[in-house]
Amino acid sequence: MEKRIYYIILTIILLAVEVLIALFVHDQFVRPYIGDVLVVVVIYAFVRIWIPESVRLLPLYVFLFAAGVEILQYFNIVELLGVQDNVFLRTIIGTSFDVKDILCYAAGCVLIWLVSIKKTHK
Secondary structure, three states: OHHHHHHHHHHHHHHHHHHHHHHHOOOOOHHHHHHHHHHHHHHHHHHHHHOOOOOOOHHHHHHHHHHHHHHHHHOOHHHHHOOOOOHHHHHHHOOOOOHHHHHHHHHHHHHHHHHHHHHHOO
């Protein structure tokens, strides 16, 4: 239960940071790159609420999920689902494919993996 609480708090904090970045940061680095690195950390923390035990390949699974959503953006998934007028869903799903986003997801997942390795070797 203690791990779940940790991941609930982490998810809330990181989600708040992501929202603040989306609302107030309009630069050419933090919003497009740091935001994309952090989004996979948010997803990872959220999954760990439900699966508190360590899953060795979870960073890879999170990366594949995030990259899959990014690839769906290439195929205009928002329009295919008919949610292009829903600002919330359009923001969550995303509307523009960019290979750099996938690289940021990979960087975030490598960061998660490195932190998890450090935690297991303490």
